[in-house]
Amino acid sequence: MITVAEFAKDIGVTPKTVYKWLNRVKPEYGDSLTEKKGSRTYITEKGIEVLTASITVVKPSITEGKTEYNKVIPGETDEVLYLRVQNKVLLDELNKEREHSRSMTEQLAELARNSQVLLGAEQSRTNPVLLTGEDKTLSGNTDNPIDKDAPKKSLWERITGR
Numbered sequence: 001m002i003t004v005a006e007f008a009k010d011i012g013v014t015p016k017t018v019y020k021w022l023n024r025v026k027p028e029y030g031d032s033l034t035e036k037k038g039s040r041t042y043i044t045e046k047g048i049e050v051l052t053a054s055i056t057v058v059k060p061s062i063t064e065g066k067t068e069y070n071k072v073i074p075g076e077t078d079e080v081l082y083l084r085v086q087n088k089v090l091l092d093e094l095n096k097e098r099e100h101s102r103s104m105t106e107q108l109a110e111l112a113r114n115s116q117v118l119l120g121a122e123q124s125r126t127n128p129v130l131l132t133g134e135d136k137t138l139s140g141n142t143d144n145p146i147d148k149d150a151p152k153k154s155l156w157e158r159i160t161g162r
Contacts, residue, residue, distance in 0.1 A: 001035065001042040011055065021055050022047070 004022075008015040022033060022043075033047030043051065 001044055002048070004034075004041050004043060007043050007048065007051070011052070013055070017055070018051065021051055025050055025054055
């Protein structure tokens with residue numbers, strides 16, 4: 001018999017992990033897996049066999065500067081195979097949606113460029129002042145150009161035309 005701490009150290013896990021596994025398998029095997037002497041809990045021979053068979057340990061191992069993990073491969077059950085197929089189908093759908101999203105983004109950018117070109121053409125056609133950058137008219141009225149040398153008229157003179 002060995003203590004829980006010694007067993008945990010031997011297999012490379014924490015004592016807390018061993019206690020968790022003991023609690024998981026205890027309903028099947030009862031209290032025959034451990035014995036308590038004083039303040040220490042000891043694992044029986046049967047407990048060591050059961051825990052060794054049931055605990056799956058995934059601990060990092062460093063090889064060539066890379067951290068790798070021991071691979072725990074689940075059995076090839078029908079459910080696992082079904083989930084793998086479903087995962088592949090979902091990944092394919094996701095890739096198609098991403099391609100569609102990219103093409104829609106490109107189309108939207110092209111529409112924005114076209115809109116800017118059309119807006120510029122419309123503005124240049126309707127208001128030539130925007131192209132030249134000079135304001136030769138009074139308040140946008142093209143019929144009445146401003147003559148800098150002419151004397152200023154009052155509002156009443158402009159309205160009545162005198």
